[in-house]
Amino acid sequence: MQRAFCLVLILLLLLTPAFGFASAPVSPRTVAKITQVRWDTYTDGVTGTSSIRLSFDVSDSVQVTAQNNVAPLPQLVVNIIGAVPEKIASSINLDTKIADKINITSSDGQNSKITIDLPVALNDGDYKILTLPGDLNTNKPFRVVVDINKPTPPAVFNFTSGLKGKVIALDPGHGGSDVGAVGPDNIQEKTVTLAVALRVKDLLEQAGAKVYLTRNDDRDVYAPDDSATEELGARVAVGNENKVDVFVDIHANYFGNPKVSGTGTYYYLKSSYDKLLAQSIQDSLVSADGLNDRGIYAANFYVLKHTLMPAVLIELGFLSNPNEEKQLNTPQFQQKLAQGIVNGLDSFFNSAAQQGGGN
Template sequence: MHKKIICCLLFIISIFACVSAYAAEVTDVRWGLDRFNVLRLVVDLDSPPGYNISFQGQTMLVTVNAKLDEKVTRSFKMRSTLAPTMTVEESGGNTVLKLPLARTIGTQDYNAFTLKNDPVTKRPNRLVVDITADKTATPSVVIPKADNSAEKAKAPVTVPKTSTAKTTVPKTTTPKTTAKVTVPKKTAVKTEEKKTAKSSFKTDGGLKGKKITLDAGHGGSDPGAIGSNGTREKDVTLKITKKVQELLKKKGAKVSMTRTGDTDVYGPNASDSQELQARVDVAEDNDADAFISIHINSSTNKSVGGFSSYYYPKTNNDARLAQAVQDRLVKNFGLDDLGIRKANFYVNKRCSMPSTLLELAFISNPKEEKLMNSNWYINKLAKSIADGIEDYFK
């Protein structure tokens, strides 16, 4: 009898030993601050993480259910006025990131999500925490050097016309006045030398025969903004873009796509500027007459919603293109008209032909997120965009 008990105990001990041996481990911690003052924390792990975010007074605690690799940096000085320092320590088998804050923030002031490892891009499992409490409506800070930068930030971006909303676009994506907005990969990036335009573009004479490049925002390792029900921006933009492609072809246009699946456009281990430039290159390589980048907006204010179209005035036709599409969107839906807006987005600024970046409602708004999961909405949205592009060429 005693032998059986001893054997059972040894068996149980061996199980715990195996579990301990294969416990998740934090392999790296880094941070980044985009030009809109959004602080991003990224935790790399060797297996999918469990985590919890809590507060002790004004100290934010990000607890990850994983042990801490001894090679991980334990203390950070950050260029954030909200959280100038961060310490990393192991406690009870967990890894804890401690951020003393300059002031108290609420759950609406941060967003956390996990990313699975990607064998293609060789990126590990990650926990990403975006702290948007101090997000600004216009660029206000210098991006940290590469060795301190975090994952590609989603360039959130939209500022509603109302004075009470601070948009974070990006959920984007995202800059605003009083509401926080997440900005997708769209803006917070370093620029590279612009390539020489390969050909002139056409702006009238009808849509038939015109060359259009469609860009489905985000994709691959970058999910973009994520709604409260798990809807991912990259999935919605791809659905819309494919439908627009189909409609434009029926109207006689020649359409090129930056991506047709859930992939990064540049490829593995790309920097933000490399990924965005790869999208611009598709338009340049196809001598496009117009470039349309499709995104979904996001804000920490869940009541903010509506459409907006962005442009950079590098030609006399960029604003006209944005307005043509915006008019169709507003005409066919009962959502708020946030208007056309001038913005320094990489893809708009760097492509040689007229272009617009569309923010098609807010994934952070529960009602609008629900619409994004309905086929009739996707189809009607795509038709509005295609009709707007056709109007532009008349």
């Protein structure tokens, strides 16, 4: 058997054209190179519009197409036909309020796809793509230029006092395939966050507010085993699409040292109200739950940054702390937490109204 196999192999090798019979050389199709990426943000002195300009140097003239994706993730995709990236980073973090990140890929060695991740979806008038011819005299290469204007005018706030008529998004952290943190007694974060959020919803509705939950049962909001950005993007969309007044993300904390304890609240400073919302909720929550006051922190979390309205992420307590794990799992304590959050929201709207309520 083995000898027969060997013979077959030799015959195959002899019959292969490359073995002895060179095939006619094919002249390679010329493919241009994308050699440099530059970007800059600027603000129009007259209109006050902020924008970002991405500029791609290309070694030859190319064709460009684009598509503006609203869902599942807000992205602008620019296809450069007949050029591939050369010695440039395949991923660039822009980390601005207009665009998050660029990814440059070429799956066929002929064309490139530039994916621009955006904090919020663009309207068609919010971006422009142009090509600029190369100029031998000034030594300028051919360029593909993508201009993106800051898409949505900043949300207009008009906060009045009281909870009646307010529209609030509640995001019970994790869910479905993502259990979140798990305490020593196996209490899962996704269960605690949902239980508390449902109680907050009831209390808010009793006070006359309208509530949107990102999930009202044990499930992934976007899809099971999805990526973090898809999942978080879907949660943010519940707030942005329903134009809620504030967005409240509910989590429970975890740390290696089981003694670490307490309640903390995070915000991202994107309006004059985010910090006020965090402080209002933190103060009321700590006085309701009696846990260690860890204070408020500025944090660059996806949901805080991508929501258009004031938003907070609450870490109720530590599941890694056996005492807090027990408390977080009891209905009585969950009710205290819920009442603390609702009192904090009420106090936020009152303080915001006192400050004038506008932008």
